[in-house]
Amino acid sequence: MKANETKLQQIIEGIKQYLVPLFQRPYSWDKSQWESLWVDINELCGASNPRAHFMGSIVTLPTESVPEGVSKYLLIDGQQRLTTVFILLALLRDTLEKQGDGESVELAHEINENLLINKWKKGLDHYKMLPTQTDRDSFIKIMDKAPLGKEDHITKAYKFFERKVKSVDDKARLKTIISNYLSIVSIVLDSDDNPHLVFQSLNGTGTPLTQSDFFRNYFFMRIHTDRHEEVYSELWQPMQVMLGDSLTEFVRHYLMRNGIVIRKNEVFSHLKEVISNGEALEELKRLKRFAEYYHKIIRPDNENVSAIRKKLQRLNRIESTTCYPFLLNCYEDFRMGLLDELAFVEILKTVENFLIRRFVCNVPTDRLKGIFPSLYNQAKLNPSPLSESVKKVLETKGYPTDIEFRHGLTTAKFYGAGDRAKKTKLILETIEESYKHKEQVSFEKMNLSIEHIMPQTLTAEWEEHLGEEGKAEYPVYLHSLGNLTLTAYNSELANDSFYAKKKMLGDSHLEINKYFNDKDCWTIKEIEERTQSLADLILKIWPFFGYESSTENIHDVSGLLxxxxxxxxxxxxxxxxxxxxxxxxxxxxxxxxxxxxxxxxxxxxxxxxxxxxxxxxxxxxxxxxxxxxxxxxxxxxxxxxxxxxxxxxxxxxxxxxxxxxxxxxxxxx
Missing domain, CATH: 1.20.1380 (Replication modulator SeqA, C-terminal DNA-binding domain)
Structure with a gap:
């Protein structure tokens, strides 16, 4: 990074062009900023010994895509002040030409040819500055001395300064003040610099650019400007609309699909490395294709294959973002015909099985970050079909055995802070589905919630029901699996007695609640019995997919000292x-x-x-x-x-x- 204080004329004269990233936020200065700048300029014009007036900084990054002889700089920061100066110089040129005398016309030509245009260049290279797509038409009309177009900030700025410039008697001095006494710190980034971090440090008061802004800008500065409109409309804009705020996280997962773990603050540097090692346009096409997969992963309703859609919906309910890099690779294989529907569904079932078992066994989720990015490449090393190879790899990644899984099912706290309740609700719903009731319940239509049979607040009636030993063990068993069920009547049940709850649950359409019909009481003994019963079912729903397991029951430690x-x-x-x-x-x-x-x-x-x-x-x-x-x-x-x-x-x-x-x-x- 190189930074030096310089005068405006020095940074805009010569054969060069400043490109405001094509689809960055548009020019937005208004009367308050214009008035402030004009007051400063007017004071300098009236001073007998004017001092340089510091306007601020501009941050640029040299582009590498266009070798036609025009030095091009991506304008990372400072577009508002630089755009305003160009409008002001163009207005001064037009005003001098209208005065008609030889000296004024000569000064107008000097401004035009030295400060506003690249005289001998054609097309868009003719202009020393190119604003955003939104502002470009109005800006070019001003540079070309054409009639003003639509009413926008660009044309409003021109009209504002038009009245001011006409009131200046010595317009030659005004030109000198603008070009030689307005001072700017010019910061030119190297290819290794991170413009996102530079922008954040310099632009504390403006609207900061997001990481996705820098992704876009970095792509477009390596694609010829003649193709910007086409590439934006066909590739970038659909991806931006499709993913919205998820775009940055998508790029991180996209880059991680090759087996590396990337922290959120490292995404831009990794993307830069990928683009610099390949052809930017081809990489953008690939990114767009994977964005379509990602859209289906995070919003499964967009997936047309019902079996895949249902499995993705389930994965999203257990917040499985760590597996997204792996799923992107699977989607690519599916699209290319290397993976059929049944195999893809089997892989999704395997991932769910792996995540559910680890959740129940309370394995820390942060350990998943290092598992899924490399899973695809590791599985591909095995000659077996991908759906089987994935199981073989995951079995070695802290996959709970049946002994460990049963232990978790019989001891884990299934209700509490964070996302435990959400995952537990999925487990209970899956148990309900496993009964294969002829009239399956639509969970989407029913407003089901988790109900504690033994309530979270004990009443005197419940204390008597549990007995002294039960009261002591109450905190241990309150959130256990056996004490939880599903109901649409959570608020009605509240802290009711077991007998009142039993009656209401007996009227339920859920098979899972028929368990309580023949129960005369609900104490610690009954909770333990139901926990074991549900554990037996769950072991069948999410069976061990490895090659060595045991269903030995270790929940009973009585007699062990x-x-x-x-x-x-x-x-x-x-x-x-x-x-x-x-x-x-x-x-x-x-x-x-x-x-x-x-x-x-x-x-x-x-x-x-x-x-x-x-x-x-x-x-x-x-x-x-x-x-x-x-x-x-x-x-x-x-x-x-x-x-x-x-x-x-x-x-x-x-x-x-x-x-x-x-x-x-x-x-x-």
Whole structure:
């Protein structure tokens, strides 16, 4: 980047042209800016020893696409002030010509040929500046001394200054002031500079350009100006209209499809590298083609194949943006006939299966960022069909086994902050669909929501219904899978008794709610039984697609005695599950006191400052009391919930049993 302060005449004389990116925002200065500039110029004209007046800066980037002899610069910043100066100089030229005397006409020709046009160049190269598409017609009419056209900011500026210039007696001095006393900092970028960052640093008060503006500008400065209109209308504009605000993110995913992970602030530099290594127009055609795929991925209603459309709609509900680079490659194969409809649908099912299992097992989603960009290339190395190769690769990327999946289904918190409820609703709807009811429910028409059978706020009737042990374990099981269902009567059910809820759910058209018909009560025992029942169904809906799995049930830890707890690097000897609970909560309270207080607030029947509220208790190091009249399974579930609340995962909570197998967050290894 080169920056220097210079006079206006020095930057516009010579055979050169300043190109305002063709489809950037139009000229928008109005009377307030024109008046301010004119006041400054008028003061300089009246001063006996005028000093240079700083107008601001212009940022340009030399183009590389046109070798006809006109030095062309993409005007990244400063188009408003530079356009205004050109209008003012053209008006001064016209006014001098109308005066008719030889000296005035000679000065008018000097302005025209040195400052406004490239005299011997033809077509658009004839002009030293080319504004946006919107402004170009009016601007060229002024440069060509033709009658003014439509009323826009360009023509309004000309008419505003027309009155001002006529009132100036010494027009030669006015020309000198404009060309030699208006000072500008000219910043010329190198090809390695990021104009987006430069613009942001210089243009804090204007309307900043978006990354997509720079993508567009960078393409068009490498395409001959004679083709700009055609290329814009056929390629760029349809893509811009189609994707709107999603365009920048699309370009990021498009570039990532080749196997690299690109951060959001790196997109422009990567795109620049791709364009500089290839033919800009061909790359833009390819980008447009992939934009059509992306449009279908983010808005599946635009996909005509119903089976593919339905699978994409499901993926969008589990917010699967990390897999978009991979799906772009699959869409390209589908369009080219390398992948048939059945294979494409199978791949989409596989991706959903992978994401659902990891969600249930609470695998951090940030790890997905490194999986999907390279998935296509890794799968293509395998001689098997793509739909099978994808399964083989994903199986090695932290894909939960049936043991791990069942553990997640029976212990995970399925309702809470973030997008957990949205994904859980999809799981419950999929269970409903799996019953193959002859009259399938239209989820789009029904306003279904998730209902807690055991409510989120316990009434006195519910406390009596659950009993003392149930009240203590209530926080552990509240958001478990077995306590959740779907209903259109969420507000009506609220905190009603189980018997009232059972009656209303009995009238439901949903098969999933027929489960409650023969239940006489709803306690922790019933919740655990339903959780296992739903887990059995879910294991069939999203079956393990790998080659080594087991359905061994590890949810029951009764009879298993722990001997040590390892948590965030600390190894603690324990003799009972109560020891596990106490030490786990002590570590959490020490690591993150604020999250611990939130746990206490969410679980007043388990943690609190008043020992009288508990049946049996222990005292933590911070003075808080905990309920210990809990089953081994309930303690295990709650410890998992507590550890996950401070963003720890399986590797951070390990229990070793006296029988020797290692028990990690409920997983057996």
């Amino acid at each position: 722990p001997r040590s707890l390892e948590i965030v690097g600390q190894k603690i000897a324990v003799r009972s599950w109560i020891d596990v609970l106490e030490n786990t909560l002590n570590v959490i309270a020490d690591l993150d006191p604020e999250r611990f207080q939130q746990l206490a607030s969410d679980s007043p029947k388990l943690i609190g400052p008043d020992k009288s509220q508990f049946n049996e208790f222990r005292v933590l190091k911070n003075g808080m009391f905990i309920e210990v009249q809990l089953s081994a399974a309930a303690i295990r579930r709650y410890c998992i919930h507590a550890v996950e609340s401070i963003d720890l995962t399986a590797e951070n909570w390990i229990i070793k049993m006296k029988e020797e197998p290692e028990y990690t967050m409920g997983y057996l290894f």
